Amino acid sequence: MKTYDSEDRYIKDLDDGKREIALSTDDIHVSYGTHEAIHGVSLAFERFKITALIGASGSGKSTYLRSLNRMNDNIAGTKVTGKIMYRGLDVNSNEVDVYEMRKHIGMVFQQPNPFAKSIYDNITFALQRHGEKRKDVLDETVETTLKQAGLWEQVKDDLHQSALALSGGQAQRLCIARAIAMKPDILLLDEPAAVLDPISTATLEETLMELKERYTIIIVTHNMQQAGRISDYTAFFHLGNALEYDETRKIFTRPKIQATEDYVSGHFG
Amino acid sequence: MNNDEIRANLLKRSRASRNERFGKLISGACITIIIAVVVSIFYFVASKGLATFFEDKVNLWKFLTGTIWNPSAKDAQGNPQVGALPMIVGSFSVTFLAAIIATPFAIGAAVFMTEISPRLGKKVLQPVIELLVGIPSVVYGFIGLSVVVPFVRHTFGGSGFGILSGTFVLFVMILPTVTSMTVDALKSVPRAYREASLALGATRWQTIYKVVLRASTSGIITAVVFGMSRAFGEALAVQMVIGNAMLLPQNLISPASTLTSVLTMGMGNSVMGSLSNNALWSLALLLLIMPLIFNILIRWIGKKGAMR
Amino acid sequence: MTPRKWDKIATFVLYMISIFIIFVLAFLLLYILISGLPNVSWHFITSKSSSFQAGGGIGVQLFNSVYLLVLAMIISVPLSLGAGIWLSEYAPKNWITSLIRNAIEILSSLPSVVVGLFGFLVFSINMKFGFSILSGALALTVFNLPLLTRKVEDSLQAIHYTQREAGYALGLSRWETVIHVVVPAALPGIITGMILGMGRIFGEAAALIYTAGQSSPSLDFSNWNPLYIASPLNPMRSAETLAVHIWKINSEGIIPDATQVSAASSAVLVLFVLLLNFLARYVGNRLYARLTGVKERN
Ligand SMILES: Nc1ncnc2c1ncn2[C@@H]1O[C@H](COP(=O)(O)OP(=O)(O)O)[C@@H](O)[C@H]1O
Ligand SMILES: [Mg+2]
Numbered sequence: 001m002k003t004y005d006s007e008d009r010y011i012k013d014l015d016d017g018k019r020e021i022a023l024s025t026d027d028i029h030v031s032y033g034t035h036e037a038i039h040g041v042s043l044a045f046e047r048f049k050i051t052a053l054i055g056a057s058g059s060g061k062s063t064y065l066r067s068l069n070r071m072n073d074n075i076a077g078t079k080v081t082g083k084i085m086y087r088g089l090d091v092n093s094n095e096v097d098v099y100e101m102r103k104h105i106g107m108v109f110q111q112p113n114p115f116a117k118s119i120y121d122n123i124t125f126a127l128q129r130h131g132e133k134r135k136d137v138l139d140e141t142v143e144t145t146l147k148q149a150g151l152w153e154q155v156k157d158d159l160h161q162s163a164l165a166l167s168g169g170q171a172q173r174l175c176i177a178r179a180i181a182m183k184p185d186i187l188l189l190d191e192p193a194a195v196l197d198p199i200s201t202a203t204l205e206e207t208l209m210e211l212k213e214r215y216t217i218i219i220v221t222h223n224m225q226q227a228g229r230i231s232d233y234t235a236f237f238h239l240g241n242a243l244e245y246d247e248t249r250k251i252f253t254r255p256k257i258q259a260t261e262d263y264v265s266g267h268f269g
Numbered sequence: 270m271n272n273d274e275i276r277a278n279l280l281k282r283s284r285a286s287r288n289e290r291f292g293k294l295i296s297g298a299c300i301t302i303i304i305a306v307v308v309s310i311f312y313f314v315a316s317k318g319l320a321t322f323f324e325d326k327v328n329l330w331k332f333l334t335g336t337i338w339n340p341s342a343k344d345a346q347g348n349p350q351v352g353a354l355p356m357i358v359g360s361f362s363v364t365f366l367a368a369i370i371a372t373p374f375a376i377g378a379a380v381f382m383t384e385i386s387p388r389l390g391k392k393v394l395q396p397v398i399e400l401l402v403g404i405p406s407v408v409y410g411f412i413g414l415s416v417v418v419p420f421v422r423h424t425f426g427g428s429g430f431g432i433l434s435g436t437f438v439l440f441v442m443i444l445p446t447v448t449s450m451t452v453d454a455l456k457s458v459p460r461a462y463r464e465a466s467l468a469l470g471a472t473r474w475q476t477i478y479k480v481v482l483r484a485s486t487s488g489i490i491t492a493v494v495f496g497m498s499r500a501f502g503e504a505l506a507v508q509m510v511i512g513n514a515m516l517l518p519q520n521l522i523s524p525a526s527t528l529t530s531v532l533t534m535g536m537g538n539s540v541m542g543s544l545s546n547n548a549l550w551s552l553a554l555l556l557l558i559m560p561l562i563f564n565i566l567i568r569w570i571g572k573k574g575a576m577r
Numbered sequence: 578m579t580p581r582k583w584d585k586i587a588t589f590v591l592y593m594i595s596i597f598i599i600f601v602l603a604f605l606l607l608y609i610l611i612s613g614l615p616n617v618s619w620h621f622i623t624s625k626s627s628s629f630q631a632g633g634g635i636g637v638q639l640f641n642s643v644y645l646l647v648l649a650m651i652i653s654v655p656l657s658l659g660a661g662i663w664l665s666e667y668a669p670k671n672w673i674t675s676l677i678r679n680a681i682e683i684l685s686s687l688p689s690v691v692v693g694l695f696g697f698l699v700f701s702i703n704m705k706f707g708f709s710i711l712s713g714a715l716a717l718t719v720f721n722l723p724l725l726t727r728k729v730e731d732s733l734q735a736i737h738y739t740q741r742e743a744g745y746a747l748g749l750s751r752w753e754t755v756i757h758v759v760v761p762a763a764l765p766g767i768i769t770g771m772i773l774g775m776g777r778i779f780g781e782a783a784a785l786i787y788t789a790g791q792s793s794p795s796l797d798f799s800n801w802n803p804l805y806i807a808s809p810l811n812p813m814r815s816a817e818t819l820a821v822h823i824w825k826i827n828s829e830g831i832i833p834d835a836t837q838v839s840a841a842s843s844a845v846l847v848l849f850v851l852l853l854n855f856l857a858r859y860v861g862n863r864l865y866a867r868l869t870g871v872k873e874r875n
Contacts, residue, residue, distance in 0.1 A: 069746065074745060074751075076670055086279075097286055098279060099284075099289070099750055100279050100748065102745065104275065111738060113739035115743060115762070117758075123757075162856035285753065286750065295659055296752075299657075299662075302660075306682045307683065334825065377590065381591040382595075385592075394599070400602055404780070406780070407821075415836060450689055478587075520713075561774060566805060
């Protein structure tokens, strides 16, 4: 594997007052026990845009993404330092209630993980737990979120069937519907298309393009075409560092860093 | 919701966070109760069982090696007659004999289930073993009383009550447990071992004997020790067929007794705090300690097995 | 002798051993049922037992067994759920947790007679519950808890971690994720374990001889107020269960038809346990199918 100078970086500073920033991180370090997987990443994410995180596997994309809604809190021995700013508050501090925060920063995982409940309950369950009891609101939410996720037509007659009977692509779209039912600000997706066939992937990408009207989306993908097709910004991760962050167009046509150029052109490693 | 509201909510302690605290408290309380139970079992049984030695000044060695159990009377020197050896010998005899008979059957059945015919194993033997585990011990005792004891009487003479009958009953009782643990041990031998051996031209039996059983020896021993621990602690089934005579057993077909049988028979007939009662609690303490020793033994075997 | 021949002989022996085990079970079941069932009648399972003459029934004992079973499950199900959840979801990975696990394993390996004696000492004598249903139910709980806890923990652990992450990512607490997502998904395993535990409790006698006692007072089956002294539901009365009854009539041998009564009682006991066994399988599979929309397990 070629070695690259990890000091050679280009991180575009989006937080320049010209646009609205939904979420930003400042010098995030993440360690699993004694092993540090993220060595200080500072990125700002623009509102209502799609940002793609790319990089070789093991470069720390998931780790970084999961620290954004403090999902790593649940893994024993994991430590996250640095600031994660959301609406002027540091999410990575004890003063912010982590459960409340996750309602605003939702997440969809690589493996579709519908609950062993009906399709309807998959979407309404968390809402009910959070206090939404009105039947008409719940019905309405199920319909709109399933429509937004592009699943409504296929399942509208089977809403009370087990969600475990869905195919992989359908299950993943159900997970997206479930996440947006919380009306989050930000949607984090960790390789949501990794287990899907090309047709499901295409549908998913369409869905994401529509969702960005209402949500800020951060998506991990190691499919470069996908990043190129759907994202507005792209961050390139290498060995626990973000080496380049810029508009997707520039990353794919005129990257400023050698490592990025090699990676997007397929000459990496 | 506007920005300020969202910020205010983020800074508040949420419903979910209160719920989490509640859950930690409840589940923590449950586990604490269980631990308290374990600790108090040891505390109470030990404090009663040790009284024989500390309050009634019975010599521990005499207790373990004495052959006369008659706590209500004193011997010629004025010492209490609490010799537990007859029961200890009885308990260990039935335990070891049952394990010795059960082991080949358990291994045979387990080999059949994993190596010869997994299909029949799963469809027939597995449910049979589960049902055998489910039969209550008093039922084993009753059948022992009405089938095994007469059988032993007719075949070997004597009253039929005794260690031999106890052994037969315990053999059937521990067989399913030892078998299913042996099955687990055999299943944990990697498939590649078998394939390598078969590829070298070994017959199925050679593979089983030289490869599979060798590789799972420590697991099989663990299963047997576990079965012994069960047999040692079994009370009613044994008590019903062993004859309950507190004499050092001279042969396998004369009435004998075990720690458990003496306890079940005697505890109701003695006054709390009296020497004869304390002496019974000392037997209970022995029964409490034995599973610990079996447990340690199992772990030690497991470690040895893992090291190889 | 050639290896091939050895192979044949060994296979033959293994078949014989397996057939022997099947034969043992068949013999046990047939013996119990053939000698017991002819003596089982409606009269037998509903009428009172007699102390001296022949012709007594097991009505009260059967009621006691069921009542104790229900009480013991009422206490041990929530406790084992809580403890199993703690072990599976909250236990930190340190020496205290491994000590706790060891303690539970030791509890499960204790002979039931020791549990019974502990119950006698603590519940009957120290807490002054006497020979009572309450003492018996508590002893059965102690006897039952470690296995149930273990089963709950195992069933929860079998549910994939991504299920939990799904819950956390929706802003749910760990507790509500466990209670509303993981436990329901693990329910087939948990219920199966609970029903098998019920079978164990139902047949248990050694833990009850000195806690629930070996006799029952005369009961007034027309008054079900638990506070009334002769009420069947009075938790402070002593209660001989079916399993204890079998043991007692065999070791005392006072009633002339002890063999017939034991055979019939054993048949009832075994049928009940078999029923629970089948129920455990059936309910487990049904729940699993309901939960997943998948027809067959395995
Ligand atoms: N739960 C974990 N425990 C320990 N190390 C982990 C864990 N998850 C990821 N890592 C390590 O962190 C590094 C980054 O992994 P990850 O974030 O999954 O990369 P990516 O998503 O880019 O493939 C890797 O070296 C990986 O081995
Ligand atoms: Mg990843």
